[in-house]
Amino acid sequence: MKYTIAIIPGDGIGPEVTTQAKKALDAVAEVYDHIFLYKEAQMGACAIEKTGDPLPQETIDICKNADAVLCGAIGELKYDNDPTLKVRPEQGLLRLRQELELFCNVRPVKAYPKLLKNSPLKKEIISGTDILIYRELTSGIYFGKKEISEDGLSASDVCSYTVDEISRITHLAFKAAQDRKKKVTLIDKANVLATSRLWRKTVAKIGEEYPDVALDFMFIDNAAMQIVLNPTRFDVILTENLFGDVISDVACVIGGSIGILASSSVGGKNALFEPIHGSYPQAAGKDIANPLASILSAGLMLEHLGLHDEADAIQRAVEKSLDLGITTQDLKGKNQYSASTAKVGDFIADYIANQE
Amino acid sequence: MKYTIAIIPGDGIGPEVTTQAKKALDAVAEVYDHIFLYKEAQMGACAIEKTGDPLPQETIDICKNADAVLCGAIGELKYDNDPTLKVRPEQGLLRLRQELELFCNVRPVKAYPKLLKNSPLKKEIISGTDILIYRELTSGIYFGKKEISEDGLSASDVCSYTVDEISRITHLAFKAAQDRKKKVTLIDKANVLATSRLWRKTVAKIGEEYPDVALDFMFIDNAAMQIVLNPTRFDVILTENLFGDVISDVACVIGGSIGILASSSVGGKNALFEPIHGSYPQAAGKDIANPLASILSAGLMLEHLGLHDEADAIQRAVEKSLDLGITTQDLKGKNQYSASTAKVGDFIADYIANQE
Numbered sequence: 081m082k083y084t085i086a087i088i089p090g091d092g093i094g095p096e097v098t099t100q101a102k103k104a105l106d107a108v109a110e111v112y113d114h115i116f117l118y119k120e121a122q123m124g125a126c127a128i129e130k131t132g133d134p135l136p137q138e139t140i141d142i143c144k145n146a147d148a149v150l151c152g153a154i155g156e157l158k159y160d161n162d163p164t165l166k167v168r169p170e171q172g173l174l175r176l177r178q179e180l181e182l183f184c185n186v187r188p189v190k191a192y193p194k195l196l197k198n199s200p201l202k203k204e205i206i207s208g209t210d211i212l213i214y215r216e217l218t219s220g221i222y223f224g225k226k227e228i229s230e231d232g233l234s235a236s237d238v239c240s241y242t243v244d245e246i247s248r249i250t251h252l253a254f255k256a257a258q259d260r261k262k263k264v265t266l267i268d269k270a271n272v273l274a275t276s277r278l279w280r281k282t283v284a285k286i287g288e289e290y291p292d293v294a295l296d297f298m299f300i301d302n303a304a305m306q307i308v309l310n311p312t313r314f315d316v317i318l319t320e321n322l323f324g325d326v327i328s329d330v331a332c333v334i335g336g337s338i339g340i341l342a343s344s345s346v347g348g349k350n351a352l353f354e355p356i357h358g359s360y361p362q363a364a365g366k367d368i369a370n371p372l373a374s375i376l377s378a379g380l381m382l383e384h385l386g387l388h389d390e391a392d393a394i395q396r397a398v399e400k401s402l403d404l405g406i407t408t409q410d411l412k413g414k415n416q417y418s419a420s421t422a423k424v425g426d427f428i429a430d431y432i433a434n435q436e
Numbered sequence: 437m438k439y440t441i442a443i444i445p446g447d448g449i450g451p452e453v454t455t456q457a458k459k460a461l462d463a464v465a466e467v468y469d470h471i472f473l474y475k476e477a478q479m480g481a482c483a484i485e486k487t488g489d490p491l492p493q494e495t496i497d498i499c500k501n502a503d504a505v506l507c508g509a510i511g512e513l514k515y516d517n518d519p520t521l522k523v524r525p526e527q528g529l530l531r532l533r534q535e536l537e538l539f540c541n542v543r544p545v546k547a548y549p550k551l552l553k554n555s556p557l558k559k560e561i562i563s564g565t566d567i568l569i570y571r572e573l574t575s576g577i578y579f580g581k582k583e584i585s586e587d588g589l590s591a592s593d594v595c596s597y598t599v600d601e602i603s604r605i606t607h608l609a610f611k612a613a614q615d616r617k618k619k620v621t622l623i624d625k626a627n628v629l630a631t632s633r634l635w636r637k638t639v640a641k642i643g644e645e646y647p648d649v650a651l652d653f654m655f656i657d658n659a660a661m662q663i664v665l666n667p668t669r670f671d672v673i674l675t676e677n678l679f680g681d682v683i684s685d686v687a688c689v690i691g692g693s694i695g696i697l698a699s700s701s702v703g704g705k706n707a708l709f710e711p712i713h714g715s716y717p718q719a720a721g722k723d724i725a726n727p728l729a730s731i732l733s734a735g736l737m738l739e740h741l742g743l744h745d746e747a748d749a750i751q752r753a754v755e756k757s758l759d760l761g762i763t764t765q766d767l768k769g770k771n772q773y774s775a776s777t778a779k780v781g782d783f784i785a786d787y788i789a790n791q792e
């Protein structure tokens with residue numbers, strides 16, 4: 081099959097980690113007989129330098145016409161150090177998410193055996209963890225009306241949700257659970273919040289359409305504790321925007337490293353795949369950045385395109401590199417051998433190409 | 437000195453753990469030459485049985501006229517199993533908090549050496565943790581306007597805060613930090629929420645009145661991760677209602693057991709002290725309930741009354757019981773010796789009485 085992939089290398093370490101992800105994709109194309117047509121697009125600080133706009137119209141067009149978007153990382157020191165600058169690299173990503181109507185953020189959380197030791201949590205607690213977090217991304221309190229009184233003595237934020245907003249992500253979560261351990265946990269605060277009660281009612285009703293999937297409910301405060309106390313009890317987590325922001329960051333610690341965490345943002349027509357980590361400009365060009373999160377983002381993209389075997393091949397290759405310790409320095413103890421960014425990418429591509 | 441203490445034994449294990457807390461208080465009174473005048477009051481299921489009301493007016497009066505309120509635990513199986521009952525034990529506690537205008541919830545989080553092994557977190561991560569969480573308790577999204585549209589297709593919750601609401605708890609947090617490691621961390625989401633920006637502005641301004649205390653800021657999503665990753669970086673945490681609900685439950689896992697966690701709820705005139713744990717009716721009357729959270733609640737109460745040495749005496753006695761393993765079965769491995777509720781209470785009281 082032929083797929084058009086928009087590639088946004090971005091800033092800092094973005095271009096070098098994206099290059100490794102492309103190596104992995106090329107190996108997949110070779111083995112599974114696909115054609116990946118890469119369309120490179122500019123976004124972030126690099127786009128500001130060239131065009132004055134962190135998200136040029138050309139980038140939007142390329143992304144809208146692609147089968148999927150793979151993004152490196154966005155952000156540059158110059159902007160971090162000067163918060164008064166009005167045009168900022170991150171605006172590019174936020175606007176792109178709006179343009180593509182990406183309403184659902186998906187974050188896989190996995191405890192890799194070789195990285196158990198890097199987590200603040202005990203091995204016996206996290207071992208076997210495999211969670212998929214579905215977070216609503218375009219509504220809730222982050223996007224509600226914000227007010228400050230004229231005298232500056234009070235302020236308010238509104239959290240609102242509609243049944244439509246809840247329904248579209250709920251279906252995605254249930255469908256994902258069907259391919260997994262068939263369990264969805266809705267995280268809310270239905271004992272207090274009206275929006276949470278709407279979530280609970282809507283999700284329970286939609287759940288009836290998926291009789292093979294078990295549904296349970298958990299309050300956000302308890303959930304934030306349970307994900308640390310007993311993470312293996314979760315399969316698919318479904319939640320609103322703010323709760324998802326918090327719970328996915330707590331869950332980060334299970335993987336033992338932010339350098340391996342990938343995410344996808346999905347809309348009705350488009351989808352964007354990117355690492356959790358930032359652009360880490362201090363490391364740019366040094367061939368030391370960890371490319372695994374970018375490579376796993378490419379894997380999520382293949383999964384999204386329905387290429388399950390191909391996604392598995394990337395997953396297996398990443399696990400092999402972890403098992404063999406062919407990883408960058410951030411995953412290593414002091415004085416341990418570490419591989420360069422390019423070497424890790426080469427290993428992954430070779431392994432995919434030769435694993436049969 | 438003479439102090440009037442309202443004692444609300446409550447339901448389930450409430451009466452027996454409160455009895456142990458009174459033993460500790462009696463020992464303190466003896467050693468430090470105080471008089472604690474206990475006024476017993478009914479609240480919860482036991483109050484419903486006797487009066488039909490979970491919070492009789494007499495209880496409100498006793499509490500308002502006392503120097504402090506010590507509460508056991510509220511709740512009974514009969515009500516848990518029948519959510520349709522309209523008069524419920526928990527309403528007593530919620531109404532009492534309103535009557536006493538308790539706007540600030542304080543939760544100490546401590547990693548006791550002997551309980552490190554009970555935490556899901558690694559010893560080297562939590563060892564030395566000593567945090568005080570100040571959570572605003574009467575405003576924010578839990579108390580804001582709630583709406584469901586007539587067609588049932590949308591819902592909203594309003595989060596609002598005033599400078600006054602923020603100021604009164606902020607002063608308490610800074611004052612507490614002055615007696616500790618002199619650091620306050622405000623947890624908010626000021627990059628997105630108007631209420632968070634009001635918190636940040638107000639707290640920063642008040643912070644100038646406490647030049648000996650360092651102030652920093654952290655977003656709630658990052659904070660929920662950092663409290664697991666690096667809990668020893670925190671001293672006093674200050675935050676709004678919902679964020680405090682979440683962060684204090686995540687922080688629970690540091691102590692290794694919910695059976696030792698005490699809390700206080702403070703208002704302008706009154707203050708209430710109680711364990712985090714519930715009434716655990718299944719264990720009532722069996723002399724197996726862990727009394728440490730209730731005893732530590734009494735310790736917090738003494739601290740609040742300005743009796744610092746006396747509070748320290750309770751703290752030391754509790755630590756001694758943990759060190760010697762004179763604890764109830766919930767803190768033990770299988771087949772390990774455990775002490776009864778009364779025996780733990782006796783040990784604590786004896787230790788306080790004889791520690792000089």
Ligand SMILES: [Mg+2]
Nearest residue numbers: 325326329657
């Ligand atoms: Mg976040």
Ligand SMILES: [Mg+2]
Nearest residue numbers: 301681682685
């Ligand atoms: Mg809670």
